Amino acid sequence: MPSRDALAREADAMKRFAIALTRDVDFAVDLVQDCMERALNKWTLRRSGVPLRAWLFSMMRNLHIDGWRRARRSREEPLDSLANPPELPASQEDHAELNALLARVLTLPEEQRVALVLVAVEGFTYREAARMLGVAEGTIMSRISRARQKLREMHDRTGQRLRSVK
């Protein structure tokens, strides 16, 4: 069944986005699972013009908003109370710095975090991200701009220099 192969190819991206939404590895597992299940059930309803990943991400975000967040946790719960925060293994190069960055990103307000991840991590354009979130392009840009400002402030406060191997 082509839908399953296509879905499996999106699995890594779905996991990344689920982590960005839930900030918790276990919740992210459940969210990806729910989303895959719903995607299979609604596969035939997918409109042809919508790229698969955008469709899946919108669906996942909707799932996360209705019920998920309400049932599991309040939005404002601080990060250190999460049971399973995402963490990179020690085998990953620069894992300490990257984990520190992840922790900072996950403290951002959800709307800023989501806009930043969609554009800076997943490579969606402002227009695509705006469509997925149902807001104006300018809103996406200002959310990203505010997210970056906060990250810079946190970065300066900790005085930790992020080294990027490029």
Add this chain to the structure above:
Amino acid sequence: MTRRPEKPSAEDLTAYVDDALPPERRVVIEEYLAQSPDLARQVAVDQAQARDLRRAFQGLVAEAPAMHPRDRQRSLPPLAWAASVAAALFVGGAAGWYLYPALQMPTVQGDIVAEAFAAHRTFVVEVAHPVEVGADDKGHLATWLTNRLGREFIVPDLRVAGLSLIGGRLLPSPEEPAAQLMYETDSGQRLTLYLRRGSDGDPQFRFAKTATEQAFYWSDTDFAYALTGALPRARLLEVAHLLQAQFGAISAPT
């Protein structure tokens, strides 16, 4: 320069960092940044964080084992299939290895891997001189390595796997010269292929891992190869297959 370019707006700077500006606008911003060290530093921090953020999120999914929905899960109902894929995805890190003992090779096997890891560690972090001969000079690289390795050498094209060539270099190894080719993903994750004469005759892909590096290694009739990089294992293996196929096409016309 007497003219001072107009100050970029916050939106301009955001779009600059996200590489979302048309080229002519980008040039204007760059002119301004060249004269504003503070703002340039801020933009550099944003760019570095964007790169690191991509690496961090990719690292979070890198440890998941391969999924095979095609052969094994097809007969399952949607819910079970989704559950199995989701579960497979998240079996990462240390737990993943406990669950897959058959794949585990905790110690580095053979010199080829130790040599490859040492070369990988040395050069992937190199900013100024990661390679001796860059991708622009691919033809020269192939000729040079053909001569020095004493074999017909092609520079494998891995674009189909989303990897672009950075270049290559010649390295000393205990017996004969070795070569290292370096590739990178769109997000700047670097992979190296290390190869030298001295085959153990086993064409099977074997996996080796230390605390910091992981590689698939294999041999053909004369040469041993090791592909090192922090990609998800399944993806690393796909790249190894591609490499074997491309080298196989020249060395063994079967």
